[in-house]
Amino acid sequence: MNQSKIQRLWNYVRPYWRSVVFGVIALLVVNLIGVYIPLLIRDSIDTLSGSLTFAQISKYVFLIFIYASIMWVIRMVSRIILFGVGRQVEYDLKQRLFQHILRLEPAYFATNSIGDLMSRATSDVDNIRRLLGFAVLSIANALFTYALTLPVMLAINIRLSLAALAVYPFMLVLVQLFSDKLREDQREVQENLSDLSQLIQEDMSGISLIKIYAQEANETVGFQQKNAKLLKANLSLARTRNLLFPIIEGLVYISLLILLWLGSGAIAQGILTVGDFLALILYVERLVFPTALLGFTITTYQRGEVSIDRVESVLLAQPAIRNPDEAITLPPELVQGKIEIKDLTFTYPGTKKPALKDISCTIEPGETIAIVGSIGCGKSTLANAIPRLLDIEPGHIFLDGHDVTQLRLNDLREAIAYVPQDSFLFSTQIRNNIRYGQPLAEQPEVEDAAQQAQIHPEILNFPSQYDTLVGERGITLSGGQRQRASLARALMIDAPVLILDDALSSVDNKTATDILDFLSQGTARQTVIFISHQLSAAATADRIFVMDQGQIVQKGSHQELVEQVGPYKHLWQQQQLEKVLE
Numbered sequence: 117m118n119q120s121k122i123q124r125l126w127n128y129v130r131p132y133w134r135s136v137v138f139g140v141i142a143l144l145v146v147n148l149i150g151v152y153i154p155l156l157i158r159d160s161i162d163t164l165s166g167s168l169t170f171a172q173i174s175k176y177v178f179l180i181f182i183y184a185s186i187m188w189v190i191r192m193v194s195r196i197i198l199f200g201v202g203r204q205v206e207y208d209l210k211q212r213l214f215q216h217i218l219r220l221e222p223a224y225f226a227t228n229s230i231g232d233l234m235s236r237a238t239s240d241v242d243n244i245r246r247l248l249g250f251a252v253l254s255i256a257n258a259l260f261t262y263a264l265t266l267p268v269m270l271a272i273n274i275r276l277s278l279a280a281l282a283v284y285p286f287m288l289v290l291v292q293l294f295s296d297k298l299r300e301d302q303r304e305v306q307e308n309l310s311d312l313s314q315l316i317q318e319d320m321s322g323i324s325l326i327k328i329y330a331q332e333a334n335e336t337v338g339f340q341q342k343n344a345k346l347l348k349a350n351l352s353l354a355r356t357r358n359l360l361f362p363i364i365e366g367l368v369y370i371s372l373l374i375l376l377w378l379g380s381g382a383i384a385q386g387i388l389t390v391g392d393f394l395a396l397i398l399y400v401e402r403l404v405f406p407t408a409l410l411g412f413t414i415t416t417y418q419r420g421e422v423s424i425d426r427v428e429s430v431l432l433a434q435p436a437i438r439n440p441d442e443a444i445t446l447p448p449e450l451v452q453g454k455i456e457i458k459d460l461t462f463t464y465p466g467t468k469k470p471a472l473k474d475i476s477c478t479i480e481p482g483e484t485i486a487i488v489g490s491i492g493c494g495k496s497t498l499a500n501a502i503p504r505l506l507d508i509e510p511g512h513i514f515l516d517g518h519d520v521t522q523l524r525l526n527d528l529r530e531a532i533a534y535v536p537q538d539s540f541l542f543s544t545q546i547r548n549n550i551r552y553g554q555p556l557a558e559q560p561e562v563e564d565a566a567q568q569a570q571i572h573p574e575i576l577n578f579p580s581q582y583d584t585l586v587g588e589r590g591i592t593l594s595g596g597q598r599q600r601a602s603l604a605r606a607l608m609i610d611a612p613v614l615i616l617d618d619a620l621s622s623v624d625n626k627t628a629t630d631i632l633d634f635l636s637q638g639t640a641r642q643t644v645i646f647i648s649h650q651l652s653a654a655a656t657a658d659r660i661f662v663m664d665q666g667q668i669v670q671k672g673s674h675q676e677l678v679e680q681v682g683p684y685k686h687l688w689q690q691q692q693l694e695k696v697l698e
């Protein structure tokens with residue numbers, strides 16, 4: 117393990133160093149008592165074989181009982197303390213990871229799979245906990261046990277001790293080999309189990325499709341194959357486990373047999389007392405557990421090391437979009453809502469063709485702008501660039517004259533309410549979803565926002581109205597309802613700028629037009645930018661920007677644009693024709 121990893125481990129446990137020191141000292145005391153008890157037993161046997169009195173027996177029994185009880189209590193305390201440190205570190209790491217992940221921008225999640233991040237935040241953190249709890253305890257315990265037991269054994273009889281312990285290195289190697297196999301089997305079980313869960317989840321979600329295509333029998337066969345694989349992996353794991361422990365037991369018996377064989381000879385020759393012999397047997401047994409555990413510990417340690425790297429690599433990932441060093445503060449109540457874009461060009465990392473090319477425009481406070489254009493022409497990219505959801509260069513986008521890359525990120529995001537294309541709702545009450553950005557908002561304010569988004573009457577028809585649970589654990593909303601609930605959530609925060617990224621695509625044309633009409637006329641203070649494929653909705657805007665291949669190719673009011681020869685007129689005529697043909 118290199119220095120930096122020890123350093124990192126130390127950083128994790130530093131807040132709890134007192135507990136670690138206390139736990140390790142407790143372990144030392146446990147081991148001291150553990151070595152002393154066999155000596156007491158030896159003395160009792162040797163004394164009793166000379167003269168047997170009840171008082172003497174009682175004294176030894178009492179002493180051994182007291183020492184064993186103290187040892188038991190201290191061992192329990194040391195385990196609670198050291199495992200507790202592991203749990204504390206696990207808690208801290210999860211907190212740090214979650215807070216850090218929330219700081220990362222969406223682009224990070226596009227290049228790092230959610231499944232992998234989940235596994236780093238759960239099983240890798242778990243491995244580090246084991247490393248710090250179980251591995252530290254087991255290593256410290258093994259060190260103390262050997263350091264204290266071996267000298268006493270050797271002092272009793274060198275030849276016998278070495279002969280009895282000759283099988284121990286085999287035990288260590290064997291357990292390590294087995295623990296590799298156990299880990300492999302465990303991984304296999306884990307993977308098969310997650311495969312099976314995924315199949316169940318997919319089939320449950322796609323149940324209608326299975327029925328329509330009458331694929332029940334095929335799906336059952338698919339399930340049976342995966343289930344059989346899981347069974348095989350489970351049986352293999354059980355075999356490995358059930359083989360290891362009898363083998364360890366066998367090795368211990370070999371050690372005891374050697375001791376018995378050589379020991380009885382030594383007793384006969386008067387080199388060894390019966391008490392010494394018994395003490396040696398007890399010491400041999402004392403070493404079994406720490407030795408066997410050490411094999412597992414090595415594997416746990418290695419796994420923990422890998423996990424430290426995996427967790428640290430997430431913690432070290434710096435958000436590309438962060439507060440500038442000397443950020444400008446701009447409270448939302450002071451924002452007018454003027455947006456200027458100057459020569460903005462943006463290319464997604466890993467791509468060659470720019471998604472935005474030399475975009476320049478000015479949007480006045482209170483103006484409503486519709487952005488239209490064909491699929492993939494860069495509308496969402498432009499909408500994402502304004503609240504800095506993309507890592508844009510300084511000097512291209514300005515809010516009220518301030519370069520957005522120089523503004524405090526929180527201020528910028530509070531000034532701009534943004535409704536994305538995919539409306540995501542949390543698994544909680546519809547009320548809490550709407551007041552997500554203003555958790556303390558009262559019912560009348562929530563209803564107000566819902567009315568503006570034209571979802572209020574439908575919410576009143578839900579089983580528990582505003583208390584209705586939505587999302588995975590609640591009722592399923594239609595696409596249009598989800599979009600309007602997301603819009604209500606954005607309207608709730610009453611930001612000076614509102615951006616809707618095709619956020620009403622599943623809402624019928626008339627409702628969408630009504631909502632946008634209301635937004636453009638109702639709140640004069642608000643600058644509204646909305647992307648839409650529905651030109652009748654776009655026509656309600658003060659101005660329309662027409663985009664094509666990353667550029668704004670036309671700007672103007674609906675009236676101006678239908679009178680010009682260009683893509684807008686063409687698109688408008690096409691949609692009018694489609695309406696007639698419907």
Ligand SMILES: Nc1ncnc2c1ncn2[C@@H]1O[C@H](COP(=O)(O)OP(=O)(O)OP(=O)(O)O)[C@@H](O)[C@H]1O
Binds near residue numbers: 226492494
């Ligand atoms: N994360 C990304 N990485 C790489 N390329 C991207 C990414 N997001 C979008 N693009 C590309 O950038 C271009 C513009 O995409 P954008 O989503 O802005 O188009 P759009 O006009 O909003 O399309 P739509 O109307 O379908 O929503 C497209 O060619 C798209 O493939």
